[in-house]
Amino acid sequence: MILVNGIPQTHIEISDRGLQYGDGLFETLTVNNGKPMFLTQHLNRLINGCQRLQLPAPDTNLLQAEIQQLCQNTKQAVLKIIITRGSGGRGYRQSDDIHSTRILSLHPFPVYPDSYAQGITARFCSTRLGLNPTLAGMKHLNRLEQVLARAEWNDDSVQEGIMLDINNRVIEGTMSNLFYRKNNQLYTADLTQSGVAGIIRGIIINHESVIEHHFTQDELLDADEVFVCNSVIGLWGIKQLTHRTFAIGHNTKQLQHWLTEQALLLQ
Numbered sequence: 001m002i003l004v005n006g007i008p009q010t011h012i013e014i015s016d017r018g019l020q021y022g023d024g025l026f027e028t029l030t031v032n033n034g035k036p037m038f039l040t041q042h043l044n045r046l047i048n049g050c051q052r053l054q055l056p057a058p059d060t061n062l063l064q065a066e067i068q069q070l071c072q073n074t075k076q077a078v079l080k081i082i083i084t085r086g087s088g089g090r091g092y093r094q095s096d097d098i099h100s101t102r103i104l105s106l107h108p109f110p111v112y113p114d115s116y117a118q119g120i121t122a123r124f125c126s127t128r129l130g131l132n133p134t135l136a137g138m139k140h141l142n143r144l145e146q147v148l149a150r151a152e153w154n155d156d157s158v159q160e161g162i163m164l165d166i167n168n169r170v171i172e173g174t175m176s177n178l179f180y181r182k183n184n185q186l187y188t189a190d191l192t193q194s195g196v197a198g199i200i201r202g203i204i205i206n207h208e209s210v211i212e213h214h215f216t217q218d219e220l221l222d223a224d225e226v227f228v229c230n231s232v233i234g235l236w237g238i239k240q241l242t243h244r245t246f247a248i249g250h251n252t253k254q255l256q257h258w259l260t261e262q263a264l265l266l267q
């Protein structure tokens with residue numbers, strides 16, 4: 001089912017700036033037993049993103065009512081929320097009278113092998129992330145870098161690609177944030193110039209002592225443990241990255257278990 005501005009339909013205007021220019025934001029949430037997981041955090045990020053883009057934020061009460069309508073009686077699914085700047089004429093200049101578009105869609109939950117929870121295989125991508133502090137951290141609609149990076153492999157034995165920026169600093173996965181542990185200290189990438197500040201990433205940072213910094217491929221390959229995370233997969237440890245094999249250590253398993261418990265408490 002899809003709701004566009006609260007109305008069940010499957011189309012938007014061709015002139016919508018989300019389609020024309022990628023002018024908007026999106027959130028992707030797991031739905032369990034009719035309840036979107038970590039909804040407060042997702043809505044806070046959405047509102048913050050709207051403010052940064054100077055895009056009128058949707059009424060949260062209205063949005064929550066539409067989410068409830070869409071997700072009720074759903075056992076498990078993926079909810080996607082898209083907010084665009086709405087329709088406008090040709091050209092980059094935005095209208096003085098903005099009527100944003102709300103698109104809510106429900107999708108089947110992806111079926112992942114149970115083995116992924118025990119560790120996945122990843123690779124480094126050749127596609128580089130550009131630097132843009134104005135958009136860094138935001139979940140905006142411009143995702144061509146990730147699309148190109150994900151097109152670099154079709155081998156089902158590889159589950160995720162690790163992306164670097166144009167300065168060859170490790171940033172994130174194509175669909176996930178990345179953490180590594182070295183000498184019992186947890187690290188993740190500094191996202192002040194590129195990357196997406198994921199919801200699960202933020203939850204982990206609030207729970208653990210995490211150092212956000214710039215690091216290289218060599219530093220990552222020298223780690224003791226590595227894992228990726230997002231709102232759909234939860235947390236997957238990386239057991240193989242290029243030539244390097246990693247143990248899925250106690251700390252990664254413990255954090256994985258803790259995240260599962262947090263999601264269960266929300267149901």
